[in-house]
Amino acid sequence: MNTDEFRTSLRAWLDDNDLTPPDDHSFDVQVAQLSRVRRALYDAGWMRYGWPTEVGGLGGPAVLRAVLGEEIATRGLAEPGIYSMIEVLVPTVISYATPELAAEMVPRMLNGDEQWCQGFSEPGSGSDLASLSTRAEPDGDTWVINGQKVWTSLAQFADRCVLLTRTAPGHEGITAFFLDMDTPGITVRPLRTMHGVDEFAEVWFDDVVVGADRMLGRPGDGWQLAMDLLPHERSTCFWHRIAYLFSVLDGLVRQSDPADDLDLGAAYLAAHTIRCRSYGTQQRLGSGLRLGPETSVDKVLLATAEQQLFDTCRDLRPGAIEWTDPVLRSEYLYSRAATIYGGTAEIQRNIIARRLLDLGKGDSG
Structure with a gap:
């Protein structure tokens, strides 16, 4: 088909x-x-x-x-x-x-x-994923996990978790497991964010035992797993989000008048730019090509488009976010984090500069 x-x-x-x-x-x-x-x-x-x-x-x-x-x-x-x-x-x-x-x-x-969740970020290791400290230590045919994760989406609903742990120093010392969330020793506490939704949670692991057969890959494959996973966050997932943003924009257009055309045009241009970029990413994914650091461009463009769209909603529908539209208010507040979650805008631009444009590697003279 x-x-x-x-x-x-x-x-x-x-x-x-x-x-x-x-x-x-x-x-x-x-x-x-x-x-x-x-x-x-x-x-x-x-x-x-x-x-x-x-x-x-x-x-x-x-x-x-x-x-x-x-x-x-x-x-x-x-x-x-x-x-x-x-x-x-x-x-x-x-x-x-x-x-x-x-x-x-x-x-x-x-x-x-x-439902599954993704146990990557920690209180001291957000965008700096390589510094994670949740430990997994071997014990016969099992591993024992101790540590804490944070900003774990859907953890309170999840049956399984793709979990990154430290088993040795450095990038090569990160190991992933596919953990059952009802395993004894796991504590989940939802986090209430400013947009009023308990999407995220803190998760503690206290002497949690997981079988060696639940390791994803081999010991030390966790960093490569993370590098393979992150581009997926910025491919098909982004395409879905972009479709939703266009549905929001369409609704805004229906409620606006010709005097708003300039603001609406700017919001459309930002959304159209990321859709074009994401379409190319979908084509590469569909052709079986490996996605890599170029998806950081997608991340920057989507965050920009999302914030611009909801800023436009705020400007063209005075009072809706503040008083009359709780759904729009939640979306607006959530859009403030678009340049933070999934890797901050600053880190994405560093990746673009260093890994795509080969900047920052010259001599100091």
Whole structure:
């Protein structure tokens, strides 16, 4: 099935199957709606396209997954950020878990039975991921984990966690595990952010025992796993988010008048720029090319477009964010973090300068 056929058939199916979310924007309801949407899409086959048959998929190009997420985001059927976690964690498990473990676990994520989380950031190791200190020490056929993670999305709902730990010094001393979140010794405390949603959590690990068969890759593969995972955060996930931003922009245009055209045009230009850039990233991903530091450009452009769009919403709808539109208020406040989460804008620009433009390496003279 090619992309156009897939989109046409999917749209017809979505028109005939009501997946409208409840009129309740609490985070618990959003997560429940996510499971509902995934289950319906999996049972109908849509969620399985673009994934390998070895893990319960129906095959086909990965771009079909981007089309599916775009339609879900545009129709507002599931919150794009948490929907897109599937595009970050499932490819990682497929690449690094044993084939048997991937075949067992991936269908549970695709069909909505489970949520997974990503245990990377720590209180002293956010954008500086290589300085993480959560330790895993060998004990026979198991490993014992102690430490703390923070800003872990969906941790309070998650059944599994892709967890980075330190097993030796340096980059080569980072090792990843696929951990069951109901393992004794794990404590999760949700974090209330300024946009009023408990999406993130702190997670403590106190003598948590995990089997060696749950290691992702080999000891020391964790840094490479992280470098492979991060571009996925900036490919299909971004395409979903961009689709959502355009739906917000379309709504704003319908409520505006010709005097607002200049502001709307600037917001559209920023959104169109990242969509063009992300389209190229989707093409590279669909061609089987490896994504690398060039996705830092995508990250900077998306953060810029997101903040500009919600700044425009604030300017053209006076009082809505402050008083009358709680959903828009939450989105506006969340957009303030767009230049922080997933690697700060400053770090992304350093990556672009050093790894893409080869700057900063000359002599001091």
